[in-house]
Amino acid sequence: MILFPNAKINIGLNITERRPDGYHNLETIFYPINLKDALEVVKSDELSFTSSGIDIPGRVEDNLCVKGYHLLKKDFDLPPVKIHLHKNIPIGAGLGGGSADAAFFIRLMNEEFKLGLSAQQMTGYARLLGADCAFFIENKPVYAFEKGDEFENIRLDLSAYKIVLVMPPVHVSTGEAYGGVKPTPVKDSLFDLINEPITEWRKHIKNDFETSIFKNHVEIRGVKAALYQAGAIYASMSGSGASVFGIFDHEPDVEFLKEENEVYFV
Numbered sequence: 407m408i409l410f411p412n413a414k415i416n417i418g419l420n421i422t423e424r425r426p427d428g429y430h431n432l433e434t435i436f437y438p439i440n441l442k443d444a445l446e447v448v449k450s451d452e453l454s455f456t457s458s459g460i461d462i463p464g465r466v467e468d469n470l471c472v473k474g475y476h477l478l479k480k481d482f483d484l485p486p487v488k489i490h491l492h493k494n495i496p497i498g499a500g501l502g503g504g505s506a507d508a509a510f511f512i513r514l515m516n517e518e519f520k521l522g523l524s525a526q527q528m529t530g531y532a533r534l535l536g537a538d539c540a541f542f543i544e545n546k547p548v549y550a551f552e553k554g555d556e557f558e559n560i561r562l563d564l565s566a567y568k569i570v571l572v573m574p575p576v577h578v579s580t581g582e583a584y585g586g587v588k589p590t591p592v593k594d595s596l597f598d599l600i601n602e603p604i605t606e607w608r609k610h611i612k613n614d615f616e617t618s619i620f621k622n623h624v625e626i627r628g629v630k631a632a633l634y635q636a637g638a639i640y641a642s643m644s645g646s647g648a649s650v651f652g653i654f655d656h657e658p659d660v661e662f663l664k665e666e667n668e669v670y671f672v
């Protein structure tokens with residue numbers, strides 16, 4: 407069976423406090439976008455993992471799909487499988503690519519081997535693999551809070567707009583990004599702010615990671631400025647970076663950004 411795990415963007419991201427477990431409480435809007443990996447799983451004689459496309463750093467046993475297999479294997483009598491991942495979603499981008507692979511792997515195994523897991527149970531497994539993973543089980547626009555793994559449904563449809571995603575030639579690790587932020591409680595919640603017209607978002611909706619990441623990586627700040635110059639209604643870094651997205655009400659001319667960056671229309 408083949409599934410196509412998609413990326414997400416964060417519209418606003420407020421890091422509100424440090425938790426006793428070393429993680430941070432936050433609030434953000436997760437929005438799924440049309441940039442996808444391809445994940446294939448077939449029954450086999452032994453467990454294996456291969457990948458193509460963008461190179462994935464790290465050991466095979468640390469790949470979130472392989473970790474997902476071992477997690478489910480604890481509770482279910484699973485046969486060995488051959489996993490192949492074609493990687494299109496940039497890594498170290500704040501797009502949740504690895505997390506999407508993990509969640510879609512759980513969904514795929516549930517369907518292929520009739521594990522009978524509900525969405526809520528799959529979300530429980532996904533949460534154990536990473537804070538971002540849980541979102542990709544239901545994979546619809548949500549307001550997320552706590553570690554980013556508790557959700558409230560929202561109505562948000564950006565299909566009438568053009569979303570341009572820019573990946574500068576820089577990778578930011580999630581750990582590095584959290585290390586640079588001073589948690590601050592919020593006055594106005596994103597849960598309400600997201601209902602304002604998009605033309606108002608620029609004034610009120612921010613990503614707390616930008617301050618420190620822009621200091622260390624001026625080229626990322628440059629991309630955001632360029633998207634506004636090209637006429638974006640709203641532009642922001644996604645998650646912990648390094649990708650930056652712009653929301654436009656027209657097809658923008660962003661040819662000039664392609665010289666230095668990867669550019670996607672999502």
Ligand SMILES: C[C@](O)(CO)[C@H](O)COP(=O)(O)OP(=O)(O)OC[C@H]1O[C@@H](n2ccc(N)nc2=O)[C@H](O)[C@@H]1O
Nearest residue numbers: 428429430505536537538539553554580581584645646
């Ligand atoms: C930046 C975001 O992408 C926003 O959606 C996420 O918060 C990151 O989620 P993720 O990559 O799934 O994170 P995990 O793999 O669970 O954790 C990576 C590292 O990020 C930090 N981390 C992550 C999530 C969170 N709420 N607080 C944290 O402090 C921790 O240092 C952790 O060791």
Ligand SMILES: Nc1ncnc2c1ncn2[C@@H]1O[C@H](COP(=O)(O)OP(=O)(O)OP(=O)(O)O)[C@@H](O)[C@H]1O
Nearest residue numbers: 463464469470497498499500501502504507579580
């Ligand atoms: N299936 C996978 N795809 C990509 N990276 C993976 C995968 N499984 C494990 N990883 C590991 O995760 C690391 C990427 O995580 P990182 O948080 O830096 O980037 P990200 O893709 O932007 O994710 P996020 O949006 O959650 O921050 C890689 O260095 C890699 O070692």
